[in-house]
Amino acid sequence: MDKISILMPVRNGLPYLQECLDSILNQSISNWELIVVNDHSTDTTKDVLIDYSDRDERIIWYENKGKGIIDALQTGFEASSGNIITRMDADDIMAENKLELLASVLTSEREVATGYVEYIKKGGVDSGYKKYEQWLNRLCETKSHFDEIYKECVIPSPCWMMHRSTLLRLGEFKVLQYPEDYDLVFRMYENELLVKPVQEVLHYWRDHDDRASRNDPNYLDNRFLDLKIHYFAKLEVESQQTVQLLGAGKKAKYIASEFLDKKIPFEWYSNNSKKIGKDIYGVQILDEKKLMENAGSQPILVAIANPKDKAKLEIKLQENDLMDQAHFFA
Secondary structure, three states: OOOEEEEEEEOOOOOOHHHHHHHHHOOOOOOEEEEEEEOOOOOOHHHHHHHHHHHOOOEEEEEOOOOOHHHHHHHHHHHOOOOEEEEOOOOOEEOOOHHHHHHHHOOOOOEEEEEEEEEEOOOOOOHHHHHHHHHHHHHHHHOOHHHHOOOOOOOOOOOEEEEHHHHHHOOOOOOOOOOHHHHHHHHHHHOOOEEEEEEEEEEEEEOOOOOHHHHOHHHOHHHHHHHHHHHHHHHOOOOOOOEEEEOOOHHHHHHHHHHHHOOOOEEEEEOOOOOOOOEEOOEEEEEHHHHHHHOOOOOEEEOOOOHHHHHHHHHHHHHOOOHHHEEEOO
């Protein structure tokens, strides 16, 4: 088996860092290297890294050449030597056979491997994270990751594996923008990688109050929405096409304003009788019923928050053979 390089940024990794490192040392295969990049930690993370790297030469650590996760990933990738690349978060735990099983399904340079995840948290996992976990695992079960890519990041950042040459073709970490994990997954989608799922739990994803995703401004909701809009316009909208925007809530209004700024032509629809006929940003809101008549082959962007309304809309889209061109923004 080719050597696997595990890239792991860390900033203030205590109190979870040792448990994470022990789970890597306990892997069922041994041909790996762990490249840890210390992102200006102010706790005793550095002392832990020195201790573990002295104990096992496969653990190598560096100081981040820049600042933040993207720079840390680039620093780690430049220092790595494996033909297979994977990620790890410093507060998480690997299942004992994670590396072995991911590598076993990775058979070509047109693929990315992933697997089931399970959230862990002292005192119990919040319902939102539990729903995200269940959704990710359902995508693995149904092998339908890219069908729902505009809802949320469909491949967990610390549970993917690919050949080094594949990551280089994606632009590796030099070209990423925040949220970097979602951007990388969009590049996988853009390059038409085949997702190879392992249908068992490989990664224990820790939730805690100090997580970067909870506190770092790079992971605010609008950063995710901006990224979705960027790739939707790039990958789904062909020249001369008019986007059919469905929804008139806060998210849909933000999308409409971005479309206007980017000069992306669109028609705007709603099923809310109070908003139909109104003029917002100089665009008239049309009745959703007209969408079924006017859509043709144009891309449909659905920005509806209410689950019941979404379910009803899916039935209408299916009845009108429009599901293939519909993209749901969660």
